[in-house]
Structures are given as C-alpha cells and as structure tokens.
Amino acid sequence: MxxxxxxxxxxxxxxxxxxxxxxxxxxxxxxxxxxxVITRPEAAGGEDFEGVTPKEFARRRExxxxxxxxxxxxxxxxxxxxxxxxxxxxxxxxxxxxxxxxERGAALYPDxxxxxxxxPATVLMERLLxxxxxxxADIEARLARASFAxxxxxxxAEVVNDGPVAQGVARFLxxxxxxxxx
Numbered sequence: 668m669x670x671x672x673x674x675x676x677x678x679x680x681x682x683x684x685x686x687x688x689x690x691x692x693x694x695x696x697x698x699x700x701x702x703x704v705i706t707r708p709e710a711a712g713g714e715d716f717e718g719v720t721p722k723e724f725a726r727r728r729e730x731x732x733x734x735x736x737x738x739x740x741x742x743x744x745x746x747x748x749x750x751x752x753x754x755x756x757x758x759x760x761x762x763x764x765x766x767x768x769x770e771r772g773a774a775l776y777p778d779x780x781x782x783x784x785x786x787p788a789t790v791l792m793e794r795l796l797x798x799x800x801x802x803x804a805d806i807e808a809r810l811a812r813a814s815f816a817x818x819x820x821x822x823x824a825e826v827v828n829d830g831p832v833a834q835g836v837a838r839f840l841x842x843x844x845x846x847x848x849x
Contacts (some may be wrong), residue, residue, distance in 0.1 A: 671699075671754040673776050674843065675764035676691055678784035681794035683828040684763055685714045685837040687784060690832075691761065694840055699753050701762035704733070704745040704847060735775065736767040744768075751776075766815040769806070772819040780822045782842050786829045805843075 674686050692700045702715055709718035719727070724743045728736055733745035734752075740792065746762050754760055764772065764781075772779055786794075788810050795806045824842035828835035832849050 668755075668757045670778075671756070671758040671760055672845070673751065673754060673779045674759070674761040674782055675769065675772055675779055676761060676782045677764045677766055677769065677806050679786075679791055681791040681798075682784040682786050683794070683832075683835055684784050686832060687826070687828065687835055688714075688761065688763060690836040691839060691843060693821045694836070695759075695843065697758065698843070699750060699760040701750040701760060703763060704747060706743040711830055721847050735762075735764075735768055735772055737765055737771070758806060761843070769821070770818050773821050777820065780824060781817050782824045782826055783817065784826045784828050784839070784840070786827065790829050 676688060678684050688700060692699055692836065702717055704717045704719055704724065706721045706724050707718055709716065711718070715748055717739070721743065724745065727733065727841055728743075730750060733751070734748040736743065738744075744765065746764075750762070760785040769781065792806060795801060796803070801809070826835070826842050827840045828838065
C-alpha cells in the first residue's frame with residue numbers, strides 16, 4: 668500500500684485557512700484533519716484544537732508525542748505523531764501548519780505538499796478588523812510579515828482566497844487532488 672499524502676496548510680492570519688480546512692473535512696470524509704495541540708485554553712476559540720499547559724506540552728514533546736512542533740506568537744504548537752502515522756494506512760493527512768515549521772517539516776517529510784493560502788493585503792485587513800481581536804496597528808504589523816518563502820524542494824500549491832467562500836473552497840479542494848501524470 669502506498670503511503671498517504673501529507674499536506675501542510677500555511678498562510679497569513681485572515682487568509683481563511685480554518686474555513687477552507689473545515690470545508691475540506693466536509694467534502695472529503697477520508698481526509699485526516701489533524702487536531703493540533705496548542706498551549707492556549709480551548710475556550711480561546713478558533714480552530715478545533717487541544718489546549719494544554721506549557722508543562723504538559725513539554726512533557727509530551729519529551730515523550731516523542733509530536734511528529735512536528737514549533738513556537739509562534741508566544742505559543743507552542745504540536746502535530747501528534749499518531750495522526751501522521753495514519754499515512755502508513757494510505758490515508759491523506761492535512762494539518763494547519765506554520766512557516767516556522769516548514770524547514771523542519773521538509774527535512775522530516777520531503778514529500779510534504781505545502782498549500783499556501785493567500786489573499787491580497789486589503790482583504791486580509793478587512794477580515795482581521797472584522798474579527799476584532801487586534802488593534803489596527805497590530806494588524807498592520809502582522810500584514811508586514813505575511814509573505815515568506817517555502818523551503819526548496821517542497822511541492823507548493825497556491826490557493827488565492829480572495830472572493831466568495833465557495834470559490835476559495837473549490838480552489839482548496841483542487842489543491843488536494845492527486846497530481847495528474849501524463
């Protein structure tokens with residue numbers, strides 16, 4: 668049996684990653700959507716994640732519970748190894764990643780496909796302002812660091828999510844399709 672494919676979804680805040688991942692969950696029931704472990708309370712909302720204390724995160728990391736982990740925005744993020752192990756059963760696995768983890772992810776999983784979700788800065792600004800979580804100055808600083816390079820050698824699928832949700836979902840689902848060999 669061929670191993671399943673591994674997808675890392677990355678992109679700036681406001682690009683719509685969580686919306687697109689939720690749509691993929693509904694459209695592709697066989698796709699494994701990884702539930703990340705994050706050092707923040709689950710009551711903080713947003714994506715479906717497991718909230719743990721920094722001490723618990725460190726314990727799990729030391730025990731080898733994460734296939735990949737990283738630090739961003741003052742938090743620790745982990746991708747459970749058990750979820751990625753499902754690839755050996757031929758299952759495709761998708762996780763909400765971070766540019767902070769791409770280099771290490773590329774070294775560990777050279778066949779990983781990066782789905783980079785983007786939108787124009789004006790769209791990102793509108794979406795982030797609508798959330799009401801950050802000041803305009805914080806959002807402007809976030810947008811200033813929104814672009815990034817993907818490590819050499821990784822396959823990258825670009826998904827521009829700048830219009831209606833259905834259009835973004837269609838583009839995202841197309842990026843999840845196996846490449847056509849000719």
